[in-house]
Amino acid sequence: xxxxxxxxxxxxxxxxxxxxxxxxxxxxxxxxxxxxxxxxxxxxxxxxxxxxxxxxxxxxxxxxxxxxxxxxxxxxxxxxxxxxxxxxxxxxxxxxxxxxxxxxxxxxxxxxxxxxxxxxxxxxxxxxxxxxxxxxxxxxxxxxxxxxxxxxxxxxxxxxxxxxxxxxxxxxxxxxxxxxxxxxxxxxxxxxxxxxxxxxxxxxxxxxxxxxxxxxxxxxxxxxxxxxxxxxxxxxxxxxxxxxxxxxxxxxxxxxxxxxxxxxxxxxxxxxxxxxxxxxxxxxxxxxxxxxxxxxxxxxxxxxxxxxxxxxxxxxxxxxxxxxxxxxxxxxxxxxxxxxxxxxxxxxxxxxxxxxxxxxxxxxxxxxxxxxxxxxxxxxxx
Amino acid sequence: xxxxxxxxxxxxxxxxxxxxxxxxxxxxxxxxxxxxxxxxxxxxxxxxxxxxxxxxxxxxxxxxxxxxxxxxxxxxxxxxxxxxxxxxxxxxxxxxxxxxxxxxxxxxxxxxxxxxxxxxxxxxxxxxxxxxxxxxxxxxxxxxxxxxxxxxxxxxxxxxxxxxxxxxxxxxxxxxxxxxxxxxxxxxxxxxxxxxxxxxxxxxxxxxxxxxxxxxxxxxxxxxxxxxxxxxxxxxxxxxxxxxxxxxxxxxxxxxxxxxxxxxxxxxxxxxxxxxxxxxxxxxxxxxxxxxxxxxxxxxxxxxxxxxxxxxxxxxxxxxxxxxxxxxxxxxxxxxxxxxxxxxxxxxxxxxxxxxxxxxxxxxxxxxxxxxxxxxxxxxxx
Numbered sequence: 001x002x003x004x005x006x007x008x009x010x011x012x013x014x015x016x017x018x019x020x021x022x023x024x025x026x027x028x029x030x031x032x033x034x035x036x037x038x039x040x041x042x043x044x045x046x047x048x049x050x051x052x053x054x055x056x057x058x059x060x061x062x063x064x065x066x067x068x069x070x071x072x073x074x075x076x077x078x079x080x081x082x083x084x085x086x087x088x089x090x091x092x093x094x095x096x097x098x099x100x101x102x103x104x105x106x107x108x109x110x111x112x113x114x115x116x117x118x119x120x121x122x123x124x125x126x127x128x129x130x131x132x133x134x135x136x137x138x139x140x141x142x143x144x145x146x147x148x149x150x151x152x153x154x155x156x157x158x159x160x161x162x163x164x165x166x167x168x169x170x171x172x173x174x175x176x177x178x179x180x181x182x183x184x185x186x187x188x189x190x191x192x193x194x195x196x197x198x199x200x201x202x203x204x205x206x207x208x209x210x211x212x213x214x215x216x217x218x219x220x221x222x223x224x225x226x227x228x229x230x231x232x233x234x235x236x237x238x239x240x241x242x243x244x245x246x247x248x249x250x251x252x253x254x255x256x257x258x259x260x261x262x263x264x265x266x267x268x269x270x271x272x273x274x275x276x277x278x279x280x281x282x283x284x285x286x287x288x289x290x291x292x293x294x295x296x297x298x299x300x301x302x303x304x305x306x307x308x309x310x311x312x313x314x315x316x317x318x319x320x321x322x323x324x325x326x327x328x329x330x331x332x333x334x335x336x337x338x339x340x341x342x343x344x345x346x347x348x349x350x351x352x353x354x355x356x357x358x359x360x361x362x363x364x365x366x367x368x369x370x371x372x373x374x375x376x377x378x379x380x381x382x
Numbered sequence: 383x384x385x386x387x388x389x390x391x392x393x394x395x396x397x398x399x400x401x402x403x404x405x406x407x408x409x410x411x412x413x414x415x416x417x418x419x420x421x422x423x424x425x426x427x428x429x430x431x432x433x434x435x436x437x438x439x440x441x442x443x444x445x446x447x448x449x450x451x452x453x454x455x456x457x458x459x460x461x462x463x464x465x466x467x468x469x470x471x472x473x474x475x476x477x478x479x480x481x482x483x484x485x486x487x488x489x490x491x492x493x494x495x496x497x498x499x500x501x502x503x504x505x506x507x508x509x510x511x512x513x514x515x516x517x518x519x520x521x522x523x524x525x526x527x528x529x530x531x532x533x534x535x536x537x538x539x540x541x542x543x544x545x546x547x548x549x550x551x552x553x554x555x556x557x558x559x560x561x562x563x564x565x566x567x568x569x570x571x572x573x574x575x576x577x578x579x580x581x582x583x584x585x586x587x588x589x590x591x592x593x594x595x596x597x598x599x600x601x602x603x604x605x606x607x608x609x610x611x612x613x614x615x616x617x618x619x620x621x622x623x624x625x626x627x628x629x630x631x632x633x634x635x636x637x638x639x640x641x642x643x644x645x646x647x648x649x650x651x652x653x654x655x656x657x658x659x660x661x662x663x664x665x666x667x668x669x670x671x672x673x674x675x676x677x678x679x680x681x682x683x684x685x686x687x688x689x690x691x692x693x694x695x696x697x698x699x700x701x702x703x704x705x706x707x708x709x710x711x712x713x714x715x716x717x718x719x720x721x722x723x724x725x726x727x728x729x730x731x732x733x734x735x736x737x738x739x740x741x742x743x744x745x746x747x748x749x750x751x752x753x754x755x756x757x758x759x760x761x762x763x764x
Binding site for chain 2: 005006008010021022024077098101103107113122146148156157161277279285287289290291322323340341350358359378379382
C-alpha cells in the first residue's frame with residue numbers, strides 16, 4: 001500500500017507568525033536587515049571588503065541579500081557547502097579552510113567551472129592535490145596560504161613557510177597565490193571588549209609581521225582575509241585586513257550576546273526558535289518542545305526572549321533530545337510559568353550548528369510570515 | 383544561467399569502505415545486527431515486548447530490520463518524526479511524548495488513518511485536543527498516561543491523577559486508554575551498574591505503586607511501556623514493564639560506552655564517524671574534518687576508535703564547527719600523530735542528536751559499503 005501522506009509545512013508566507021508550527025527557526029527580517037546594513041556600512045567606511053561567512057547560515061537567500069547590499073562574495077567552510085551557493089548564483093566563493101585529499105580537490109576544481117573559487121592551504125601536499133585536480137578539470141583556482149595567528153588550529157607558523165608554499169603555488173600556472181588568510185576563532189568570544197581588542201591586536205600584529213616578511217622577499221599580498229563577528233570593529237581598524245569574513249552578525253546568538261561591547265558597532269538578535277509548552281504536569285517547571293535536536297548547546301543554553309530582551313523571570317535550564325526544561329529564575333514565582341500550549345521565543349546559544357539542524361528558515365516581518373528560505377547547505381560538511 | 387552541478391554521493395554500495403568521503407556516518411552492519419539480535423533475545427527471554435525507539439536513529443531501514451527480528455512496533459518522540467516511518471510501512475507506532483496544541487493533535491489523528499498510533503498525555507487539555515482531532519478525522523487513537531517516575535520532566539505524579547485522565551479518555555469512544563508510560567531518562571547514564579540498578583528499581587517501584595492504585599480502583603493496565611538502553615536489563619527483570627523502549631543499543635555511543643556493566647547483556651559500538659586529517663601544520667596536534675556540525679557534543683567528545691577499542695595514544699580534545707583537534711594523550715609522543723589525509727573512525731558522544739545531523743547512514747560489511755540508508759526523519763522535531 002502506498003502512503004500519500006505528507007507532512008504539512010511548518011509555515012507559509014502570509015501566515016500569522018504566532019501560528020508557525022513548533023519548534024521552528026524564525027528570522028526577524030527587519031532586525032536581520034539592519035544587521036546586514038550596519039556591517040556593510042562599517043566595512044565601506046573602513047575601505048575594507050566584506051565577504052560574509054555562509055557557514056553561519058548555510059542559506060543562499062541570506063547570501064544573495066548580503067551581495068545585493070555590497071558584499072564582494074561569500075566564504076564557505078567546506079567544499080560541499082559551496083555547492084548550493086553556486087547553484088543559487090553566487091559567483092565568488094572563498095573556501096576559508098584546507099581541503100583534504102584528491103576527492104575534495106577534484107570537487108573544488110569542478111566548482112571552479114561555475115564560479116571564482118579560492119581555497120586555503122597550509123601544506124605542499126594540498127597545493128599538489130589542487131594542481132592535479134585543476135589540471136584534470138582544466139580550471140583555475142585562487143589559493144590563500146593560511147597563517148596561524150594564535151588559535152593553534154590550521155595555518156603555517158611564519159613568513160618562511162608562506163614563502164615556501166607561495167613558491168609551490170607559483171609552479172602551477174592554473175593556481176594563483178592571492179594572499180593570506182589570518183583568522184583567530186578563539187578571540188571571538190572573549191567576553192570583555194578590551195580582551196577582544198587586545199586579542200585582535202595580537203592577531204593583527206602577527207599577520208602584519210608575516211606581510212612584512214613577504215614584502216621583504218618581494219612577494220605582495222593582494223588580499224589579507226580574516227576576522228569575525230566578535231572582533232570585527234578591531235579587524236576593520238587594524239589596517240592589516242583587506243577583506244573581513246564575519247558570519248554570525250546577521251543573527252547574533254546568545255554566545256555573542258554574552259560578550260560585552262564598548263564600541264559603536266553593535267548588532268541585534270534576529271534569530272529565534274519558536275517553541276511551545278507541551279507539559280505543565282510538574283508544578284515547579286514547564287516542558288517546551290525544543291531540545292537538543294532543535295538547537296546546538298555547545299556554547300550554552302538558549303535565552304528566553306521576551307519583548308526585546310532576555311526574560312527577567314524565566315530560564316531555560318536543561319535540554320534533552322526533544323524537551324527543554326523552563327523554570328523560574330531564582331527568587332521568581334512559579335506563578336509566572338506559562339500555561340500549556342503557550343509559545344515562547346528562544347535565542348539559541350550558537351547559531352552556526354543550530355542552522356545546521358533546520359531545513360527551513362522562516363522569515364517574519366510585522367507579525368506575518370514573509371519568506372521560507374531553504375537552509376540549502378544544511379548537513380553539507382564534506 | 384542554470385547550473386547542473388550536483389554534489390557526488392559520499393558513498394555508494396560496492397565501494398571500498400576506506401574510500402567513503404569524509405565526514406560520513408558509518409554503521410558496522412555485523413555489529414549492528416548482533417546488537418539487534420541480543421536485545422530481541424533478551425526481551426523474548428523475559429517475556430516482554432520490544433518496541434525500539436526510533437528517535438535514536440530516525441532511519442526506517444533500521445526499524446524495518448528490528449520489526450523483522452521480532453519488535454512489535456516502534457516508538458517515535460515527535461509526531462512529525464513518525465511520518466517517514468508510516469510511509470516506509472511501519473504499522474504500529476507509539477509516540478512516547480505529549481503533543482502540544484491542535485495542529486499536532488490533527489496530525490496525530492491523520493497518521494492514525496495509516497497505522498495504529500498511540501500517544502502520551504499528562505493533562506486533560508491534551509486529551510480534549512486529541513478527542514476533537516480524532517472526531518474531525520474519523521480515526522481512533524490509543525492513549526497512554528505518562529507518569530513521573532523520578533525524572534521530573536513530563537508525567538503526572540500519582541495514581542489519582544492517572545485515574546482522572548483515564549476517566550476523561552474513557553469519555554471519548556474514539557480514544558482508548560491503553561496503559562502507562564514510565565520512563566526515567568536520568569538513570570540511563572548513571573555510570574555505575576549498581577547505581578543504574580538501584581535507580582531503575584526506584585522507578586519500577588514508583589510504577590508498581592501506581593499500577594496497584596489503578597487496580598484497587600478497578601482499572602487494569604494492559605500495557606506498561608518504558609525503559610531505555612542503560613537500564614534495560616533491570617527493566618526486563620522488574621516485572622513491571624510489559625514493553626520496553628530502548629533505542630541507543632543498536633549503536634552504543636561513547637556516553638553509553640562510559641557506563642560500567644556487570645551483567646551479561648551488553649552491546650557493542652556499531653556507529654562511527656569517518657573523518658580525515660586536513661591539517662598537520664601545528665606540530666603538536668592534527669586537525670580532522672569532523673567538528674560540531676558532524677557530531678553532537680552535548681554528552682562529551684567522541685572517542686577515536688582503533689582496531690576495536692578506544693585509541694590508547696590519541697584523544698579528540700576539541701570540536702569547532704567544522705574542525706576537530708586531535709592530540710597525543712598525556713605522555714604519548716607527537717610522533718604517533720597521523721599524517722595529512724589519513725583517516726580515522728570516531729565513536730560519537732551522543733548518538734541521537736548525531737544521527738539528526740546526517741541525511742544518510744552508510745552501512746559497511748567486510749570493508750565494503752553495502753547500504754546507504756536515508757535518515758528519513760532527520761530534522762523532524764515538530
